[in-house]
Amino acid sequence: MIEVNSLSKRYGDKLAVDSLTFTVRPGVVTGFLGPNGAGKSTTMRMIMGLDRPTSGSVTVNGRPHAQHVAPLHEIGALLEAKSIHPGRSAYHHLRALAASNGIGAERVLEVIDLVGLSEVARKRAGAFSLGMGQRLGIATALLGDPKVVILDEPVNGLDPEGVLWIRNLLKGLAAQGRTVLVSSHLMSEMAVTAEDLIVIGRGRLLSAGRIGEFIARSSSRRVRVRSPQVARLRELLLADGATVSGIEPDVIDVEGLDAPKIGERAADAGVVLHELVPEEASLEEAFMRITKDSVEYHGGSGASFAAKGGVRR
Amino acid sequence: MSTATLTQMSGSRVTLPRVMHMEWIKFWSLRSTIYTLAVALLVTVGIGTLSTALVDFKANGPAANDPTWDSLYGITIAALATAVLGVLMTTSEYGTGTIRATLAAVPARLPVLWAKVAVFAAGSFIFTFAAGLAAFLAGQAILSARDLDSATLFDPGAFRAVVGAAVYLTGAGLIGVAIGSLLRHTAGAITAVIGALFLAPSLLPLLPGSIRDTVNPYMPLNAAQAFITVNGPGGGDLSPWAGLAVYAGYLVVLVVWAAVMLKRRDA
Structure with missing residues (x-):
């Protein structure tokens, strides 16, 4: 369970996150959507205690992340692909993080196997592809068998087989009763993976609730x-x-x-x-409609056409 | 692949020894660690043998004779290597994004800095003590073969000096760890450390004589050198233990500063 309460984050004179309040419940995959620059990554960093909120609070399983005695067992995160020293092997990277929480080498091998990196785990990570980096990030997130998993754009750089794998993994984690929050800009992927949806734009909450209701309401x-x-x-x-x-x-x-x-x-x-x-409007159309006023970075005519909700089949 | 292989875990919690275990694994799982420490060792021994083979006591006058220091002279260059290694220990986490995974695992944050300091100190001390000992023994053998004054480990102050060489090198690295943690960028932090440790003393001659002579012994590496000197030139230099205290003072201030900033800033 993640509870976000009137959360705000200001960088200089820019309000990146503006009084966000939402709850992510266990047992389902929750999609976290918003245009580029909407504040998704900032929000996720605040959930992980990496960025300090300007005001408001976040709790993970009832406490701020920093107050947990076994942090990796509470929440695991993939915030950036390839967050590994290029000179270090995936095995040593995971082994080190595991050691900090008293997690054994056995579990390290288990998550390496789970994400399909067994063959390359002992090699220096500098040669990893983006997809392998994502898999390693997911292994990192799952290392402590966490009750809450948050993943920022996990399907970036994955091939279709990898995308399918992530989809089933996320659904499996949710089915085990875990809380799963996943951001993505691939609407089609969200539509088939997520049950709940949190949509933000310009740092503000635009919608939170069931994905079906979201589509119905905004189309x-x-x-x-x-x-x-x-x-x-x-x-x-x-x-x-x-x-x-x-x-x-x-x-x-x-x-x-x-x-x-x-x-x-x-x-x-x-x-x-x-x-x-x-x-039936697609999730993508519903998303375009609800975020049309809060798109941070307009592209040329193509993007503004899309942002006006003018997508037709 | 399914998620069914996930096992339930219990009893996993963060403790300082465990965070030190994490940093220990990180430290030794990079080849650059071994290479850099090997360079520090080779430079210490190499320059020590060179300096003892070339030193000319008669030209320096008997008051300046310090055979121990002559054999350990290489540490003034080797400190570059340990300082850079220390910087990389912290800046590489920021440069690669590993810091986010680290702080997600240890959200209390400060144990990470304490552990880095402890692990660097231990790892570097083992290597640099071996380097200092080897340089001392080789240097004294060369001096005695040249029929010049030489020292043994049992001479007053000699063993302190050999330990001091390791303190000198390890301290430079720890200053690097702290400055790296403060500045977070490799190039900037290396520049800052080299400026503070190696270049600042060479700018002192620009100051008026009295200020220069007052400040000079308190420069970090000069203070550390006072701890190594057995037969110092006397004058304005600090006593060995005062030198150690000054050097440790720099370290404590920088590490505490780094700790405050680590706690305060967004990662």
């Missing part, structure tokens, strides 16, 4: 309709107060009426329909 219900009599249909639906936008000569998107209503209207008027498709 507009849109129905795509294809009909040879699209002009007639448009008039009917506009008269019912719906918003209609033309997509192709015979295709319209309808907002404000659900699919059964549209079908019934069409049947009453004898309008032929070729398609009637309710569009």
